[in-house]
Amino acid sequence: MIRFQHVHKRYANGRQALADLSFEVRAGEMVFLTGPSGAGKSTILKLIALIERPTRGEVRVAEQDTARIRRRGIARYRRRIGVVFQDHKLLEDRPVFDNVAMPLVIAGRPRREIDKLVRAALDQVGLLGRERDRPLELSAGEQQRVGIARAVVAKPPLLIADEPTGNLDPQLALEIMMLFKRFNDVGVTVLIATHDHHLIDAAGARRIELTAGHQAEA
Amino acid sequence: MSPGPYFERHAQTFVGALGRLARRPLASALIMGVIGIALALPLLLQLLVQNARALTSNGADAFELAVYLKPATEEAAARTLASQLRGRSDLAAVRLVTATQGLAEFREHSGFGAALDLLAANPLPHVLLLTPAENSRGSEALQRLQSQLKELPAVDDVQLDTAWVKRLQAMLDLLRQLVLSIGALLLAGVAVIVGSTIRFEVTSRRHEIEVMKLLGGSNAFARRPFLYSGLLYGLGGGLVCLTLVAVARYRLDPAVRALTATYGQDAGLIGLGFELSLAALAAAMALGWLGAWVAASWQIRHIDPT
Ligand SMILES: Nc1ncnc2c1ncn2[C@@H]1O[C@H](COP(=O)(O)OP(=O)(O)OP(=O)(O)O)[C@@H](O)[C@H]1O
Ligand SMILES: [Mg+2]
Numbered sequence: 002m003i004r005f006q007h008v009h010k011r012y013a014n015g016r017q018a019l020a021d022l023s024f025e026v027r028a029g030e031m032v033f034l035t036g037p038s039g040a041g042k043s044t045i046l047k048l049i050a051l052i053e054r055p056t057r058g059e060v061r062v063a064e065q066d067t068a069r070i071r072r073r074g075i076a077r078y079r080r081r082i083g084v085v086f087q088d089h090k091l092l093e094d095r096p097v098f099d100n101v102a103m104p105l106v107i108a109g110r111p112r113r114e115i116d117k118l119v120r121a122a123l124d125q126v127g128l129l130g131r132e133r134d135r136p137l138e139l140s141a142g143e144q145q146r147v148g149i150a151r152a153v154v155a156k157p158p159l160l161i162a163d164e165p166t167g168n169l170d171p172q173l174a175l176e177i178m179m180l181f182k183r184f185n186d187v188g189v190t191v192l193i194a195t196h197d198h199h200l201i202d203a204a205g206a207r208r209i210e211l212t213a214g215h216q217a218e219a
Numbered sequence: 220m221s222p223g224p225y226f227e228r229h230a231q232t233f234v235g236a237l238g239r240l241a242r243r244p245l246a247s248a249l250i251m252g253v254i255g256i257a258l259a260l261p262l263l264l265q266l267l268v269q270n271a272r273a274l275t276s277n278g279a280d281a282f283e284l285a286v287y288l289k290p291a292t293e294e295a296a297a298r299t300l301a302s303q304l305r306g307r308s309d310l311a312a313v314r315l316v317t318a319t320q321g322l323a324e325f326r327e328h329s330g331f332g333a334a335l336d337l338l339a340a341n342p343l344p345h346v347l348l349l350t351p352a353e354n355s356r357g358s359e360a361l362q363r364l365q366s367q368l369k370e371l372p373a374v375d376d377v378q379l380d381t382a383w384v385k386r387l388q389a390m391l392d393l394l395r396q397l398v399l400s401i402g403a404l405l406l407a408g409v410a411v412i413v414g415s416t417i418r419f420e421v422t423s424r425r426h427e428i429e430v431m432k433l434l435g436g437s438n439a440f441a442r443r444p445f446l447y448s449g450l451l452y453g454l455g456g457g458l459v460c461l462t463l464v465a466v467a468r469y470r471l472d473p474a475v476r477a478l479t480a481t482y483g484q485d486a487g488l489i490g491l492g493f494e495l496s497l498a499a500l501a502a503a504m505a506l507g508w509l510g511a512w513v514a515a516s517w518q519i520r521h522i523d524p525t
Contacts, residue, residue, distance in 0.1 A: 052524055090430050111271045112227055138325070151434070211474030 002028040002159060002190040003049060008058035010044055018044040021058070024209050024216060026192055032184040033201045034194040036211030041195035044089055044163050045211075050084050051075050063159065071148060083152035085162035086140035087194075089144050091136040097123070097147050104155040122150040127173075127181055134163040149177060160184060162193045166200060178204050185188070186219060229443075233402055239420075247455070252418050254456025259463040259502055261402030266464065268395050270475065270489050273386070284361070285348040286368055287376045291514035294318075300373055301350060305348065309364060314348040321346060322496060351507040376513035406506055409456065412492050413449050413510030421518040424454060430525035434478075438519050445515035453507020457500040464491060 003026040018041045026032045034042045042080040047053040048060050051067060060067045063081070070078050083104075091100050101122055107116045123129045126146035136144050145168050152160060160181070166174035178200045185191045185206075195201065201208055209216060240247045288297055294317055301315045316324075321343040326332045350366075351361060361379055367375045421428065427443045468488050475488045491499070 029408070042296070043226075076432065076435050076437040078435075079433065084433065087431075090433060092427055092430055103436075104434045105432070107431065107434055107440055109225065109228060 002026050002030070002063060003029050003192065004059075004061040005045070005048075006059045006061075006142050008030045008048065008060060009056045010041070010048065010053065011056045017047075019055075020215055021215075022211075022216060023058075026190060028190055029185070029188055031182065031191040031204065031206040033204070033206055033208040034192065035196065035198075035201065035208050036213065038196075040149070040211040040213060042211060043163050046084070046163050046192070046194060048100040049105075049161055049208075051078060052083060073166075080104070080155070081157055081159065083155065083157040083160040083171045085145075085148050085152045085160075085165045087163035087167070089094055089148045090142060091147055091151075096133050096135055097128065097139070100147055101151045102135065104153060108155060109140050119150075126152070126177070142170070142173060145169065146173075146177070149180070153180075156191060160189050162191070164196055165193060166195065171199070173198060174205060226308075232444050233447050236444050236451055237469065239444075240448065247392075247452070248454050250412065251459050253412055254452060254503060254507070257405045257408050257412070257462055258456060258460035258499060259467075261398050261405055262399065262460065262464050262495075262499060263467055264394070264398040265495075266488070268391055270429065271391055271394075273489055280385065281309035284349040284351065284368070285378045286374055287378070288345045288351060289371050289375045290344050290345070291374050292345060294345065294436060295325055296373060297347070300371070301347055306350065309352050309360065310349050311352045312350040314350075316346045316348060317342045318345050338496035406502065409453070409503065409506045411508035411512070413452050413507045414514035417445050417449055417511040418450065418512040418518055420448065421515055421522075422488025424521065425522060428519060428522050433524045434520065438516065441519050441522075442512070442515045447513050449507040449509075449511020450504050451507070454500070456507065457503030460499060461491075461496055 005025070006023050009018055010021045011017045018149060022066075024040075034045060036042060044053065048055055048067075049062055050158065051070060054068075065078075067078075089216055092103075098119055101119045102115050105118060110118070119132070123132065126149050128143060130141070130151065131143070136147060139147065140143075149162070149165055149202070152162065160180070165181075166177050168179060174197065179192050181193065182204060288300070297315060297317065301313050304310055304313045318341045322335065322341050325343070326335050351364065355364065357363070365377045365379055368374055431441050468490055472488045
């Protein structure tokens with residue numbers, strides 16, 4: 002599903018975030034990306050979501066060389082990936098419902114279906130009944146869960162998450178991890194960047210360990 | 220995709236745009252006011268030209284040759300000449316204004332009544348007002364008629380009264396050209412006003428557009444609400460414009476009536492008419508849409524989420 006081959010990423014300011022990185026995540030797999038802060042975890046997820054482009058090397062997603070996806074194709078490509086952002090990226094002036102519904106509205110789903118799917122997604126992250134609240138009226142952990150609901154609401158075949166449990170207490174973190182596991186069980190490929198070793202152990206999934214843009218010796 | 224959700228989505232976007240406009244009533248009203256004024260200017264000029272044309276074309280129908288008889292001519296001789304001229308095929312009508320009638324008319328219109336009483340004798344000559352026949356109104360025919368009339372022994376002078384009509388119509392043509400160019404400029408101005416407003420709105424909603432793009436929204440999707448905003452600015456501006464024109468018409472109407480009365484007509488100001496009003500409204504909306512499209516497309520294409 003995801004394949005990095007000799008990927009280098011150097012940011013405009015000259016900082017080398019990834020150096021000759023190669024790894025693969027097969028379809029239906031659930032994989033953790035770990036490593037210290039600044040190791041390049043977010044950078045990898047941004048390359049997958051086409052927010053950034055590699056300086057060198059090849060990033061393949063769903064059998065597709067992402068270098069071939071030009072500007073006009075990016076929107077369609079992104080609709081097949083659910084992303085949980087490290088900084089949530091919620092619209093603060095819109096209620097929770099509108100935030101979670103956004104991917105469905107973009108996909109042009111009918112209103113009734115949107116209602117149903119949004120409520121189902123909010124139920125899964127334990128926020129049913131909070132549809133009318135605004136993100137700023139929610140705790141950091143609740144905001145994070147809105148972001149998760151939005152990532153999964155359209156049932157994408159690939160889910161990538163950047164520190165999705167960073168602001169959650171252990172109990173809630175575990176529940177969210179089980180949610181990802183359930184998605185994985187129904188065939189969704191899941192890639193999660195996280196520091197949380199407890200969770201990785203609990204989920205019992207494969208992990209890719211990074212240090213300074215390289216894959217650490219396993 | 221069935222038409223249901225498609226329509227639903229557009230309706231929702233439209234309502235959203237309406238809501239955003241209503242949330243900043245002063246700013247929205249200002250923009251619509253500027254658009255309205257910009258559109259009203261050429262329309263008012265058009266109204267002026269249209270009415271002046273109507274007036275002068277009535278005048279052209281009535282154009283006349285004034286034949287001044289020699290002061291010594293008797294009234295009876297003048298009557299004889301008038302009936303002779305009525306026999307000519309190139310004249311449609313002949314009207315005699317005797318010196319006495321002329322003085323009475325002058326007294327009535329000029330307000331010099333008392334002063335005129337001091338005159339020992341009537342200084343005015345008899346005048347024959349001739350209306351050429353339909354087929355003799357070409358400039359050559361008129362020249363010929365004029366010189367023939369001048370030959371007559373009782374005739375002092377013949378004045379052809381069409382020069383001013385021609386001059387006025389030439390001026391109106393010029394004015395019409397002016398309306399077109401000013402109109403084109405101001406229409407472009409409307410698109411620019413809407414464009415710059417939309418540019419500002421896109422900038423202030425940059426974060427939202429970034430998030431939309433991250434979630435797979437296309438440029439067209441992100442642009443849609445701004446197109447509706449542009450359309451609404453245009454609609455509002457168009458309505459302001461029609462209101463301004465209607466008010467101007469209402470205020471000017473009595474003056475125009477007074478003016479036409481001096482020509483012996485009773486005509487008020489001709490309005491824009493339904494079609495031109497509708498066209499103005501449609502143009503305003505189209506320009507709003509266009510300005511928004513250009514500005515939003517450009518801006519949104521250059522927003523890249525990080
Ligand atoms: N937009 C950017 N411009 C310049 N340098 C960047 C940018 N984003 C990240 N970097 C640099 O690239 C390196 C990797 O950053 P990245 O965000 O991928 O780390 P991370 O593993 O996600 O860290 P964390 O666990 O703190 O989120 C860091 O040294 C960072 O300073
Ligand atoms: Mg990170």
